[in-house]
Amino acid sequence: MFPPKTARLAIVALLAGALVASACSSASDDGNTLTIYSGRTEDLIDPILDDFEAETGITVVRNYGDSADLALLIDEEGDATPADVFLSQSPGAVGFLDDAERLAPLSGDVLDLVPASVRDDDGFWVGFSGRQRVLVYNTDLVDPSELPSSIFDLADPAWFGRIGVAPSNGSFQDFVTSLRTTNGDDVAQEWLEALAANDAQSYPKNSAIVAAVGRGEVDVGLVNHYYNYRALAEDPDHRGLNHQFDETDPGSVLIVTAASIIEGSDQSEEAEQLIEWLLGDSAQRFFADETFEYPLAPGVEPAADIPPASFAAVGGIDFEDLGGGLEATREMITAAGLEG
Amino acid sequence: MSSTRSGTPNWLVGHAVLVGAVFALPGLFVFFRAAQLGGDLGSTASEVVGPLGRSVLLALSVGATATALGTMLAWLVVRSDLPGRRMWRLLLVLPLVFPSFVGAAAFLTSLAPGGLLHGLIESVGLEPPRRFRGFFPAWMVLTLFTYPYVLLPVAARLRALPSSLEEGARVLGRTRLGAIRSVTLPQLRPAMLAGGLLVFLYTISDFGAVQLLGYDTLTRVIFATRLSNRGVSFLSATLLILLAVAISAWARSAGPDQLRPDERVGRFERPAEPLGSIRLVALGFVSAVALVALVAPVLSLLTWSIRGLADGRVDLGELAVPLLNTAFVGIVTAILAVVVVVPLAVVTIRHRSKVANVSSVAVTGGFAVPGIVIALSLVFWALNTPGFSFIYQTFPLLILAYVIHFGSQALGAAEIAVRAVPDEIRESGRLLTPSRWLRRRQVEFPLMRPGLASGAGLVLLSTVKELPATLLLAPIGFETLSTEIWGAYEDGFYASAGTSSIVLVALSGLLTWALVLRRA
Numbered sequence: 001m002f003p004p005k006t007a008r009l010a011i012v013a014l015l016a017g018a019l020v021a022s023a024c025s026s027a028s029d030d031g032n033t034l035t036i037y038s039g040r041t042e043d044l045i046d047p048i049l050d051d052f053e054a055e056t057g058i059t060v061v062r063n064y065g066d067s068a069d070l071a072l073l074i075d076e077e078g079d080a081t082p083a084d085v086f087l088s089q090s091p092g093a094v095g096f097l098d099d100a101e102r103l104a105p106l107s108g109d110v111l112d113l114v115p116a117s118v119r120d121d122d123g124f125w126v127g128f129s130g131r132q133r134v135l136v137y138n139t140d141l142v143d144p145s146e147l148p149s150s151i152f153d154l155a156d157p158a159w160f161g162r163i164g165v166a167p168s169n170g171s172f173q174d175f176v177t178s179l180r181t182t183n184g185d186d187v188a189q190e191w192l193e194a195l196a197a198n199d200a201q202s203y204p205k206n207s208a209i210v211a212a213v214g215r216g217e218v219d220v221g222l223v224n225h226y227y228n229y230r231a232l233a234e235d236p237d238h239r240g241l242n243h244q245f246d247e248t249d250p251g252s253v254l255i256v257t258a259a260s261i262i263e264g265s266d267q268s269e270e271a272e273q274l275i276e277w278l279l280g281d282s283a284q285r286f287f288a289d290e291t292f293e294y295p296l297a298p299g300v301e302p303a304a305d306i307p308p309a310s311f312a313a314v315g316g317i318d319f320e321d322l323g324g325g326l327e328a329t330r331e332m333i334t335a336a337g338l339e340g
Numbered sequence: 341m342s343s344t345r346s347g348t349p350n351w352l353v354g355h356a357v358l359v360g361a362v363f364a365l366p367g368l369f370v371f372f373r374a375a376q377l378g379g380d381l382g383s384t385a386s387e388v389v390g391p392l393g394r395s396v397l398l399a400l401s402v403g404a405t406a407t408a409l410g411t412m413l414a415w416l417v418v419r420s421d422l423p424g425r426r427m428w429r430l431l432l433v434l435p436l437v438f439p440s441f442v443g444a445a446a447f448l449t450s451l452a453p454g455g456l457l458h459g460l461i462e463s464v465g466l467e468p469p470r471r472f473r474g475f476f477p478a479w480m481v482l483t484l485f486t487y488p489y490v491l492l493p494v495a496a497r498l499r500a501l502p503s504s505l506e507e508g509a510r511v512l513g514r515t516r517l518g519a520i521r522s523v524t525l526p527q528l529r530p531a532m533l534a535g536g537l538l539v540f541l542y543t544i545s546d547f548g549a550v551q552l553l554g555y556d557t558l559t560r561v562i563f564a565t566r567l568s569n570r571g572v573s574f575l576s577a578t579l580l581i582l583l584a585v586a587i588s589a590w591a592r593s594a595g596p597d598q599l600r601p602d603e604r605v606g607r608f609e610r611p612a613e614p615l616g617s618i619r620l621v622a623l624g625f626v627s628a629v630a631l632v633a634l635v636a637p638v639l640s641l642l643t644w645s646i647r648g649l650a651d652g653r654v655d656l657g658e659l660a661v662p663l664l665n666t667a668f669v670g671i672v673t674a675i676l677a678v679v680v681v682v683p684l685a686v687v688t689i690r691h692r693s694k695v696a697n698v699s700s701v702a703v704t705g706g707f708a709v710p711g712i713v714i715a716l717s718l719v720f721w722a723l724n725t726p727g728f729s730f731i732y733q734t735f736p737l738l739i740l741a742y743v744i745h746f747g748s749q750a751l752g753a754a755e756i757a758v759r760a761v762p763d764e765i766r767e768s769g770r771l772l773t774p775s776r777w778l779r780r781r782q783v784e785f786p787l788m789r790p791g792l793a794s795g796a797g798l799v800l801l802s803t804v805k806e807l808p809a810t811l812l813l814a815p816i817g818f819e820t821l822s823t824e825i826w827g828a829y830e831d832g833f834y835a836s837a838g839t840s841s842i843v844l845v846a847l848s849g850l851l852t853w854a855l856v857l858r859r860a
Contacts, residue, residue, distance in 0.1 A: 007807045011363075035816070041827040041828075041830050041831045042827050043827065043828065043831060043833055043836075044831055060399065061816050061817065062816070062817070063816045064811070064823070064827055065811040065812060066811070066830070068567050068813065069565060069712055069808065069812060070812075071567060072566060072567070072716060072814050073711075073715075073719065075725060076716050076719045076720055076723075077719060078723070080729065080732070081725050082733070084815070084840070085347055092567060092568075093567065096567045096568075097780070150506070165563070168551075168560055168563060168564035170567075174567065178426075199553060200558070201471075202550070202554065203551070203554075204441075204548070204552060207829075207832045208445070208551075208552055210832070211445065212448075213447075214452075215448065215449070215452035215453075216452070216453070216470060216472050217448075217452075217470065217472075217473075218471075226831075227831075227832050230831065230832035230833070231832055231834075234644070234647065234648075234832065234833070234834045234835055235647060253593035314715070317600075325568075325569065327568045328569040329568070330564065330565060330568040330569055331569070334564075335389060339560060339564065
């Protein structure tokens with residue numbers, strides 16, 4: 001090992017280097033700067049934002065984090081928030097900010113870029129990409145012929161101990177909220193209880209379920225379609241495959257990732273420009289081809305190896321129409337005993 | 341500076357009050373929000389009673405086993421003639437550095453077909469478990485990732501103990517084990533208790549590992565309700581904090597001799613205890629711990645990583661800036677945390693101040709508050725305290741969050757360090773030189789160094805892997821290795837997450853060796 005003096009010098013150099021590096025990485029605010037808080041991680045959006053900067057000359061400052069945590073942060077920051085735009089992985093987090101009256105209404109021009117089913121009825125957010133709810137299954141443990149055509153088939157004792165779910169995760173909660181809209185609270189509650197009675201295993205999130213199915217820890221899992229494509233890209237030997245429920249089944253709903261503008265932003269014009277960019281051709285193609293998602297702007301097709309989504313099955317979730325909204329959904333999941 | 345022989349200097353009391361107040365900020369925020377949101381106590385209680393019980397059960401179990409394991413390993417690497425002690429001292433600390441969710445995921449990968457543990461279990465003719473979930477798996481994995489909280493302070497304490505005590509007992513006819521039990525263990529108790537307390541607090545605040553291992557605890561309620569039912573979320577966080585405060589207060593009062601300076605210690609050269617016939621057994625035991633807690637998860641991470649490095653998806657060069665940033669925040673936080681808590685330890689132990697005891701409980705409790713709660717509370721205080729909003733989204737606020745979160749790890753070690761300076765030595769020091777600073781530098785500091793270094797080491801290792809506060813409080817665009825790991829892992833980019841994790845383990849090893857072990 002090296003002598004003490006060298007070690008000390010190395011540490012001083014390290015600290016100096018870090019100071020310089022952190023000084024360089026802090027962005028300057030020259031007035032033409034847009035700050036976004038993004039629940040989509042860097043790998044899933046950075047190239048789009050770089051293109052936007054090159055095209056418009058607007059600098060985009062990016063704060064990445066978990067969608068729910070960022071929504072809480074924006075709420076806690078209140079009027080002092082530097083955020084102009086919030087991008088969420090799921091409708092729940094934008095719905096929370098909408099309820100807290102932290103969002104500014106979007107203009108009709110922006111809203112009209114997507115079908116009415118994938119935007120907020122009151123015009124506070126738009127979906128810009130979609131992830132379909134599917135059943136991921138382990139190819140060694142499940143015979144494709146026994147795969148169910150509906151989520152309600154998962155209540156069958158044949159699936160006892162074989163299902164993975166993510167009850168505390170936003171996308172599962174949003175899916176249950178959607179189920180309440182389409183089939184009513186009683187049906188939703190009964191289905192949740194049947195899942196719990198079938199000893200469904202609970203995981204923290206979609207990616208954990210896909211990994212567990214790949215390892216053979218559970219046979220099948222209720223997830224967003226995206227994660228298994230990612231797992232296959234990481235490891236060609238991954239043993240999971242996606243199975244779509246019938247297109248009319250409430251289980252195959254499309255969960256949208258959503259864009260919104262923060263109330264009080266003094267850059268709302270640039271913010272709208274950014275959201276239009278997300279719904280433009282090149283960004284939508286990126287979501288289709290690079291991140292295995294469903295583009296939402298009409299006229300852009302999903303990538304060739306992604307099965308087409310039936311837009312009839314797509315539902316924008318209207319939290320206000322549901323009694324108790326997300327809170328009631330969460331309480332139903334807990335009451336069913338799915339989390340323990 | 342007004343000071344009398346028996347009185348406590350005013351600045352020390354003032355410091356203790358200030359530290360206590362600052363460390364109480366997250367708790368006060370949680371109480372305030374819980375009262376403001378007015379969650380329904382009755383329905384919350386019925387919802388959290390099960391998870392709360394499981395949190396306590398798991399934390400007590402992990403605390404007990406991690407304390408036993410950490411103490412045993414500390415004795416072996418400090419006191420015995422175990423082969424390769426210097427290497428083990430470093431390797432056995434490193435399991436602490438896995439971010440909880442990554443460590444647990446890598447461990448599960450190792451148990452799955454193709455993983456190291458899976459192969460090992462099969463090679464001895466057993467059937468690897470298909471599903472590794474629930475209480476026992478959570479207990480085992482958390483024990484393996486948290487015993488270093490005990491190992492570091494106990495090892496520091498052992499280094500400061502004269503072996504003459506054990507020898508004396510053996511001259512008087514005790515067996516070696518008997519001597520350890522009756523002489524050494526009582527001397528180690530404060531360090532074991534301090535380390536065990538950290539393990540307990542870590543376990544009740546953990547979310548990533550317990551969720552992945554399918555064991556439902558109180559943190560799940562806090563997380564699952566944070567958007568949809570904030571009243572329940574903050575009431576649950578209140579419960580967690582009260583639990584942490586109660587257990588910290590209990591631990592502080594547990595040993596009556598714990599807070600007094602030690603009269604029997606000093607620094608002595610001593611020969612290693614020969615293990616004799618059990619030397620190979622001990623080596624096998626230490627190797628097995630390192631294999632399961634460090635090698636197995638690291639191999640899983642390498643498997644993820646190599647796939648990405650092989651086809652060029654992952655670029656090591658991109659990690660240079662996050663690496664420097666991580667080292668920077670780790671070192672600054674470690675030094676600052678020690679500097680902040682040492683005066684508190686001095687006033688607690690030498691002056692037995694009641695105020696300092698209350699402040700110490702606030703410092704200790706900070707470790708059990710989930711990082712996201714600490715982050716949101718500092719957002720709240722920075723933006724709502726008149727004149728302080730300039731600090732928001734700056735580097736100092738991030739460091740403050742780390743110090744509040746991890747100060748407890750430096751405090752336990754600092755108390756051990758202060759205890760390592762017996763009153764007699766301080767008194768005889770007075771005869772040598774009238775200069776207080778010279779005495780501190782030449783007499784007291786060398787005795788305190790092993791304890792302080794172990795505390796700084798724990799803070800360092802915790803800071804470099806911290807995530808929620810880093811994501812929310814760092815100046816925008818400030819990337820560390822843990823933000824890189826999270827960003828990649830969150831959306832399933834395992835190659836990239838694995839590579840960043842390996843770099844984090846390597847960096848931690850280097851820093852621990854250079855800054856902690858070499859100095860201890």
